[in-house]
Amino acid sequence: MCTAFLFWKGSALDPAVTGSGASNTTGVHRRVGARMLRKLSGDPECRNGTCPTLWGTEDAKDYVVQGYVITDPERLAQLDLPEGETAVVVPAAVLEEYFRAQR
Template sequence: MLRKLGQDPESPDGKSPTVYLDEETDNYILQGWRVTDPDRLAQLDVPGHETVIEFPKRMMPFFPEVKLAQEAPGDSPDTR
């Protein structure tokens, strides 16, 4: 089962990008902007059974591990 962890609050349509957790595999599923620029793709080694998406850095707090690290006691905002 997929659990939605968060959606880009700055998305103009409110539909993308989105971070999900697959509770059966414990893997993340990311919905984002398809990377189609040939120059950018040429810098990657993407097997035929994979794809590449892009999503904004501002969405990192939706990942539970990042959120827990940010809430760590004694952590100051300027060290994040």
């Protein structure tokens, strides 16, 4: 199951800034703090509704990526992430679907 969100540290989507994490709602929208997210693209192979997804903020200034959290220490070391950030893996099809729709 995929439940992680990638938040940009210090942005309006950072749980430390909004004071809360993401909470699920039904449909193609989710609320992060006081902000709504709009589903832009999802994993076409998804069968259970909780799969990697690309979300956009209501003001279209940020993206939120829902994916599988990278836990492998070697992979994380390659990324050299600062404290408070994490990385997730999403199938290429999630991003390809979004960019194809933008043409």
